[in-house]
Amino acid sequence: xxxxxxxxxxxxxxxxxxxxxxxxxxxxxxxxxxxxxxxxxxxxxxxxxxxxxxxxxxxxxxxxxxxxxxxxxxxxxxxxxxxxxxxxxxxxxxxxxxxxxxxxxxxxxxxxxxxxxxxxxxxxxxxxxxxxxxxxxxxxxxxxxxxxxxxxxxxxxxxxxxxxxxxxxxxxxxxxxxxxxxxxxxxxxxxxxxxxxxxxxxxxxxxxxxxxxxxxxxxxxxxxxxxxxxxxxxxxxxxxxxxxxxxxxxxxxxxxxxxxxxxxxxxxxxxxxxxxxxxxxxxxxxxxxxxxxxxxxxxxxxxxxxxxxxxxxxxxxxxxxxxxxxxxxxxxxxxxxxxxxxxxxxxxxxxxxxxxxxxxxxxxxxxxxxxxxxxxxxxxxxxxxxxxxxxxxxxxxxxxxxxxxxxxxxxxxxxxxxxxxxxxxxxxxxxxxxxxxxxxxxxxxxxxxxxxxxxxxxxxxxxxxxxxx
Numbered sequence: 001x002x003x004x005x006x007x008x009x010x011x012x013x014x015x016x017x018x019x020x021x022x023x024x025x026x027x028x029x030x031x032x033x034x035x036x037x038x039x040x041x042x043x044x045x046x047x048x049x050x051x052x053x054x055x056x057x058x059x060x061x062x063x064x065x066x067x068x069x070x071x072x073x074x075x076x077x078x079x080x081x082x083x084x085x086x087x088x089x090x091x092x093x094x095x096x097x098x099x100x101x102x103x104x105x106x107x108x109x110x111x112x113x114x115x116x117x118x119x120x121x122x123x124x125x126x127x128x129x130x131x132x133x134x135x136x137x138x139x140x141x142x143x144x145x146x147x148x149x150x151x152x153x154x155x156x157x158x159x160x161x162x163x164x165x166x167x168x169x170x171x172x173x174x175x176x177x178x179x180x181x182x183x184x185x186x187x188x189x190x191x192x193x194x195x196x197x198x199x200x201x202x203x204x205x206x207x208x209x210x211x212x213x214x215x216x217x218x219x220x221x222x223x224x225x226x227x228x229x230x231x232x233x234x235x236x237x238x239x240x241x242x243x244x245x246x247x248x249x250x251x252x253x254x255x256x257x258x259x260x261x262x263x264x265x266x267x268x269x270x271x272x273x274x275x276x277x278x279x280x281x282x283x284x285x286x287x288x289x290x291x292x293x294x295x296x297x298x299x300x301x302x303x304x305x306x307x308x309x310x311x312x313x314x315x316x317x318x319x320x321x322x323x324x325x326x327x328x329x330x331x332x333x334x335x336x337x338x339x340x341x342x343x344x345x346x347x348x349x350x351x352x353x354x355x356x357x358x359x360x361x362x363x364x365x366x367x368x369x370x371x372x373x374x375x376x377x378x379x380x381x382x383x384x385x386x387x388x389x390x391x392x393x394x395x396x397x398x399x400x401x402x403x404x405x406x407x408x409x410x411x412x413x414x415x416x417x418x419x420x421x422x423x424x425x426x427x428x429x430x431x432x433x434x435x436x437x438x439x440x441x442x443x444x445x446x447x448x449x450x451x452x453x454x455x456x457x458x459x460x461x462x463x464x465x466x467x468x469x
Contacts, residue, residue, distance in 0.1 A: 007138065017224055018133040024222050025126055026146050028085065031216040032122045033150035035092070037157030038209040039119055041296055042165060045278045045289070046202035047099075049187065049195070051108045055279070057405040059271045061109050063397030065116025070390035072121055076383040080230050081129055082223045084121060089217035092118035096210050100203050124386050131374035131382060132229050143367035144310045151307065155300035157212075161205050162293025168201035184289030185282070231380070250381060251388055255436060259376060264392050265429035266327070269422035271400040272408075273337075277355075280415045285340050287348045295352045299359040306364035313365060318441035319372045324430040326365040331423040333358040338419035372440065 007014070048055045072084055095115040099108050126146050134142045162184075170180035173194070183190070183198075190198055250256065273280075277299075281292045306326075313322040336354045343350035377385045408414035 012135045012138060014135055014138075021223055021225065022130065022133050022142060022146075024219060025129060026149050028216050028219045029122060029126060029146050030149040030153045031212050031219065032119065033153035034157040034212040035119060035209045035216070036150070037154040037300070038161055038205055039115065040154075040275075041158050041278050041293065042161040042202060042205045043099075043209075044275060045162075045165075045282065046199065046206065047108065047112070048279055048283075049199050049202070050099075050103065051105045053105055054109045054112060056409050057109075057401050058112075058275045059397045059404060060401030061113040062116050062271070062275070063394040063401060064113035065120060066390050066394035066397055068114070068117035069121050069124065070387040070394065072117070073124060073383050073387040073390060076128065077231050077380065080225050080227070081125060082220065082225050085125065085220040085223065086217065088118045088121050089213045089220070091115075092213050093210050096206055096213075100206055124390065127370045127374050128230075128382055128386060131371075132379065136375075140314050140367050140371045141311045143370050144307045147367055147370075148304050148307045151300050151304040155297045155304065157208075158300055159293055159297035163290045164205050164208075165201045166290050168204045169198055172197040172201060181288050181290050185286055187289075188283065230383070250377060251385060255439065256376060256385075258432060258435060259373065260389060260392055262429045262433045263373075263389055264396050265425045265432070267393050267396045268400055269425040269429075271397055272404070272418040272422045272425075273334075276415055276418070280340075281351065284412055284415055285347050285351065287351070291348050295348065295355060298352055299355045302356040302358075302360035303363040303366075306360040306362075307367055309364050310367035314368045314371075318437075319368050320433060320437040320441040322368050323365040323372075324433050324437075326361050326363075327426055328430045330358045330362040331426050333361070334419045334423040334426070338416045340416065376440070 007019075044055065044058070047058075054061065076084060091114055095111040095118060098111040099115075102108060102111075126143070130139060130142055130146070166180050166184050167177060169184065170177045173180060183194070187195075187198065277296060278292055281287045281295060282289055287295070310322075313326070317325065333354050337351065337358070340347055340351050373385070373389070374382055404414070404418075408418060
């Protein structure tokens with residue numbers, strides 16, 4: 001791997017306010033990683049006990065959350081980033097409290113949809129912010145940095161999340177940790193007070209997620225933004241008009257449609273398997289709850305390792321080739337996941353290794369993908385483009401949710417079949433993406449005209465502030 005770029009290099013023309021906001025967001029996203037370590041793992045297992053009907057249609061509620069995110073993204077050019085990052089944690093806290101204190105399935109379903117919007121919006125904020133705040137030459141590096149921070153905290157909390165559940169369960173039941181761990185591997189046989197105590201132990205971890213969300217809210221107050229960060233300035237507008245007006249028809253161009261189709265196909269594969277990792281490992285491969293947390297933690301560390309290689313991959317292979325090669329390389333591992341039962345008594349070790357490799361490979365190009373998709377459209381259309389991809393994700397989520405709840409997951413074998421289907425979608429998606437190789441493979445290597453204007457205007461604004469001071 002190439003060395004870390006010199007972030008203080010004057011040649012980058014990286015303004016101090018931009019840099020400050022980037023590092024504040026790294027802290028915020030790190031805290032959200034801790035929240036995600038609970039909502040993507042412990043919370044799903046909790047819902048499988050408290051509201052199983054919600055879990056079988058999980059993707060439908062995720063899709064509803066995606067629609068809400070799309071609406072928020074459409075208005076970012078008016079509200080700015082900071083207001084969204086202040087409101088999102090409040091929404092997240094309210095929904096988690098609702099899921100703790102109610103047994104009503106409808107309320108839990110609505111709360112989960114809102115939670116998806118509150119937590120998920122953070123995944124869209126840093127590509128938007130960093131496409132403005134970070135010089136293009138180090139953008140993939142900074143994308144990797146913010147994503148790695150998120151994953152480190154996610155991995156740590158995921159690792160301890162399941163173990164805290166078992167520990168609290170053992171204390172409530174008055175039994176040893178080992179005995180409680182064995183019981184957690186067969187939750188289907190729990191009844192009465194045992195089941196009630198097990199559900200209660202999950203709630204204690206959700207409270208931890210609420211604590212991290214409060215800290216994220218506090219950090220968001222330290223962001224400093226200007227309207228020019230999320231709307232076009234007069235100079236940028238004049239530049240765009242001189243080159244013919246850019247309008248929303250750009251989003252219907254062939255290259256954009258092709259890239260969005262690629263994202264949609266990948267999302268189908270992800271929706272089929274990712275939400276159900278804890279359930280598949282715990283309920284159907286009968287891996288103990290604490291061990292499941294360890295496996296998912298190792299998977300998260302694999303993502304972290306993959307992210308660190310993203311700048312190197314982009315430099316050596318280019319954007320399009322990096323994304324295609326890494327995604328294709330994980331498909332054989334998906335097929336092994338589907339055959340998890342063949343490993344017998346070694347299933348925990350074998351599946352742990354397979355998930356580790358799959359996660360590292362498929363995520364190695366994710367920072368490259370995030371940088372690339374923001375470079376496909378001008379600044380004024382980036383929120384709309386993010387909104388478009390979110391709406392597409394929502395449509396995909398509803399389709400996959402209906403498919404899983406009405407057909408695929410009616411039988412336990414469906415959790416394994418999902419991996420075969422996902423692998424097929426990954427292959428088709430990568431073939432389509434390679435069509436864009438000639439035009440976009442090396443797009444991230446040069447500063448755009450729009451970015452030059454933004455940089456000059458920020459330099460002028462900072463000089464003016466210094467003079468006034």
